[in-house]
Amino acid sequence: MNEDKLIRQCKSGSRTAQRELFDAHYRTSFRIAVRYLGNHHDAEDVVADAFIRVFNGLHTFDVRTEGSLGRWIHTLVINESLRFLKRRRLLVLEEDMALYDDYTPESFDASDFDAEQIHQVLTTMPAGYRTVFNLYAIEGFSHKEIAQLIGISETTSRSQLCKARSFIIQRITNNVSHENV
Numbered sequence: 001m002n003e004d005k006l007i008r009q010c011k012s013g014s015r016t017a018q019r020e021l022f023d024a025h026y027r028t029s030f031r032i033a034v035r036y037l038g039n040h041h042d043a044e045d046v047v048a049d050a051f052i053r054v055f056n057g058l059h060t061f062d063v064r065t066e067g068s069l070g071r072w073i074h075t076l077v078i079n080e081s082l083r084f085l086k087r088r089r090l091l092v093l094e095e096d097m098a099l100y101d102d103y104t105p106e107s108f109d110a111s112d113f114d115a116e117q118i119h120q121v122l123t124t125m126p127a128g129y130r131t132v133f134n135l136y137a138i139e140g141f142s143h144k145e146i147a148q149l150i151g152i153s154e155t156t157s158r159s160q161l162c163k164a165r166s167f168i169i170q171r172i173t174n175n176v177s178h179e180n181v
Helices: 003-011 015-037 040-060 068-087 115-124 127-138 143-150 154-179
Strands: none
Touching (some): 003 015, 003 040, 003 068, 040 068, 068 143, 115 154, 127 143, 127 154
């Protein structure tokens, strides 16, 4: 069923259409939530809350382009993940590395590692690092947008990104060196 028709049926209260919408977007939404939260149990809760927001707010949603519904849902999942982290006081961010604004690791090539290795490192990363890393490196937000979104300074956003990159490099290179022993 096309997106416009699915949305109309969902707005009219069709449980079948709502289930189809949920099924179509659940996996990606779940992966996004896990990326921010680091564990499956919290991600399930966040996705459930996000879909409650989806179905409660669907009457205000207007299809602009094909795929805009998916982007809207994913934005709601991200926002719900951030709310969850703030509510649980897991989003602790410290500003202390302003000198690293343009920091780029020189001897690290992420293409040498598979997505599963990187995913495992991300799930062990502190929530502040992981959140900024996801918003910047994966979602494409600027430091200014991240600062506004989660209520921090741009410098703190840059600092957290630097710490996240260092964390990833350290964990992956340590794992590689342990495997080669």
